[in-house]
Amino acid sequence: MTAPTGRPGIDVPDPRGRTGLDRQGRDLAGNARVRVVDVEVLACDWSVLRRTTFDYRHGDGHWSRERRETYDRGDGATILLYDPDRRTVLLTRQFRLPAYVNGHPDGMLLETAAGLLDGDDPREAVRREAVEETGRTVHEVEHVLDAFMSPGSVTERLSFFAAPYDGSAPGAESAGVAAEGEDITVVELPFTEALALIRTGGIADAKTIMLLQWAALDGPFALSSR
Template sequence: MTPGVDTPDRRGRTGLDRHGRDLTGNPRVVIRDVEVLSCDWYVLRRTTFDYRHSDGHWSRQQRETYDRGDGATILLYDTDRETVLLTRQFRLPAYVNGHPDGMLVETAAGLLDGDTPEEAVRREAAEETGYAVGAAERVFAVYMSPGSVTERLHFFAASYQDAGPTTATGGIAAEGEDITVLELPFREALAMTHTGEIADAKTIMLLQWAALNGPFGHIRP
């Protein structure tokens, strides 16, 4: 008996090996098998499939996919004062892969966890920065690491007012979060993407969007 397959895993899930077996959108891909390698919290699967190449021949391939659910992120900005609201927190994967201290500067973000993207991003902004978010502008939705991670990240932007946070900041202590809120001049934040002080992809994408097509398109770095 395998947890997550025919017996519940610690999140009560079964049938995790059935995900992706019924895909028919691409006639060049035939799914042959899906195995669950790990489901301690998120799900690591190995999928075996046949793939028809451009020259017509078929090959059998295997790929591992990491399924942590979809997420959402938001750039909070104040056009009057030309500032943005970012966070700094420790990221172990970055730390073990060469980041000097693992403390990344980022836009507020989190997993959907059953909410709509806009509901989730409003929740995460309040939890991580303490600022309530009103109407949020949808920017785009992209796959951040499509070679191995299934997550699609929904990007938003919204203004905030210089009235201080409405709730306690710092993230959720029970989840191990220890978050510092940073209010930065937009020009400074954008410059940090060039110096490497901001090395988080979603944050760089939103700051560049803000400079090219968003609320700070009139500002020269």
């Protein structure tokens, strides 16, 4: 069989069946100081790496031509599971290659459960991820905030949620979707210990730090709720 000719993700489907990936971002019109000139797809497999050329009008009025790369992996959601009575939180531990490459001792990060939306509503996606990564089913979830985690280069917008879990019920010690290469250890910690791990570097994941500090300032473990 002859392989299709063309550019994957543009003229012919990429490994995920997508085409026209070079059209995203060309029609942006919300900022009069930005004029998009060109969008190129540098790579597309699971995620998409684009290079965008644009003209930008600076504060003093002059225009300059800029070029930036953006990494598009889709949007995601994360959730802090907590037991208000036992004052514990439920986290995960899994291997993260980028952290390992960039100096983390073993790449094994403590994190809140999280994942990509994959076309789902953020609330539905975060319920799915809670089950897949911790073995816990949650129903009513509280929306905490939305944030761009690395806006200088990554397009992802992450939705943050929180929900109580029943710590007295039996739970899984390991979880994850084996078909996706996930090998996740479920870790229950006293909330005060989790906060201490932020200070010592034992928790170095941004979304987890943000949710734990929210829990301490405005959430279930805030001073006003004690």
